[in-house]
Amino acid sequence: MSTALTVNSYFNDQVKSIALENAEGTSTVGVMAVGEYEFGTSQREYMTVVSGALTVKLPAQTDWKSFAKGDTFIVEANQSFQVKVEETTAYLCRYE
Amino acid sequence: MSTALTVNSYFNDQVKSIALENAEGTSTVGVMAVGEYEFGTSQREYMTVVSGALTVKLPAQTDWKSFAKGDTFIVEANQSFQVKVEETTAYLCRYE
Numbered sequence: 656m657s658t659a660l661t662v663n664s665y666f667n668d669q670v671k672s673i674a675l676e677n678a679e680g681t682s683t684v685g686v687m688a689v690g691e692y693e694f695g696t697s698q699r700e701y702m703t704v705v706s707g708a709l710t711v712k713l714p715a716q717t718d719w720k721s722f723a724k725g726d727t728f729i730v731e732a733n734q735s736f737q738v739k740v741e742e743t744t745a746y747l748c749r750y751e
Numbered sequence: 752m753s754t755a756l757t758v759n760s761y762f763n764d765q766v767k768s769i770a771l772e773n774a775e776g777t778s779t780v781g782v783m784a785v786g787e788y789e790f791g792t793s794q795r796e797y798m799t800v801v802s803g804a805l806t807v808k809l810p811a812q813t814d815w816k817s818f819a820k821g822d823t824f825i826v827e828a829n830q831s832f833q834v835k836v837e838e839t840t841a842y843l844c845r846y847e
Contacts, residue, residue, distance in 0.1 A: 660767045660782050662758050671756045671769050673782045677803045677838040679820070684780050684801055684841040686756050686769045705780055705801055705843050707773045724775070742773040745780040745843060747801050 666692055672748070682749040687740045695735045699751040703727040707744025712737040762788055768844070778845040783836045791831045795847040799823040803840030808833040 661674045663683070670692060672685030684705065702709075702722075709722045714734035722728055730736050757770045759779070766788060768781030780801065798805075798818075805818045810830035818824055826832050 659764060660784055662767060662769075668755060671758060673758075673767050673769065673841075675782045675802065675839045675841055677840065679802050682802055682841065684782060686771045686780060688756055706771065706775050706778055706845075743771045744773065745769075745771055745778065747841060749802075 666690070680749055680751065682747055684747050685745070687738070687744050687746065689740050689743060692738045692740070693735055694730075694738065696730050696732055698732050700730045701727055701749040701751065702730065703747045703749075705745040705747055707740070707742050709744055709746070710739040710741065762786070776845055776847065778843055780843050781841070783834070783840050783842065785836050785839060788834045788836070789831055790826075790834065792826050792828055794828050796826045797823055797845040797847065798826065799843045799845075801841040801843055803836070803838050805840055805842070806835040806837065 664671050669688040669690050672683035674683050704722050704724050704726050706724060710719050711722060711728060712719050713736050760767050765784040765786050768779035770779050800818050800820050800822050802820060806815050807818060807824060808815050809832050
């Protein structure tokens with residue numbers, strides 16, 4: 656087999672991800688460099704911290720919430736959310 | 752900050768990874784396409800399945816062992832190990 660693995664790059668290469676499809680569904684695994692980012696969703700996203708930590712302001716929330724390694728947060732489709740990254744962080748984003 | 756995130760590619764692009772350094776240490780997060788691979792280590796590696804599954808023959812072992820999402824196996828430095836990938840799989844590899 657020769658499946659090309661797709662790498663995507665965002666925010667001037669400060670966020671990179673690799674796409675995958677398996678029994679769990681469609682996901683990307685990626686890394687965010689230190690910084691602040693705003694992401695938009697087109698599907699429901701299940702974001703899991705794989706290494707590091709994320710501080711997140713979820714849609715329609717005013718408070719920031721911290722997520723450590725192993726934690727998951729969910730963002731509905733067609734929303735935007737803000738992320739502060741204080742150490743380089745790996746994540747798994749599963750789409751639904 | 753403008754930290755370049757490094758993407759590496761192995762086995763004719765069937766395995767790709769993104770490097771990161773944070774409080775947990777030095778790691779790569781990556782994806783393996785369906786296939787069979789033999790990896791060599793230069794440091795001790797803690798390999799964790801992030802999504803999917805890996806079937807692994809560890810150094811000096813004759814049996815294959817399956818690792819599911821969330822499972823970790825350890826390979827000492829300067830060893831080689833074989834991996835069978837039956838569905839596209841994301842992993843975290845922490846170096847020590």
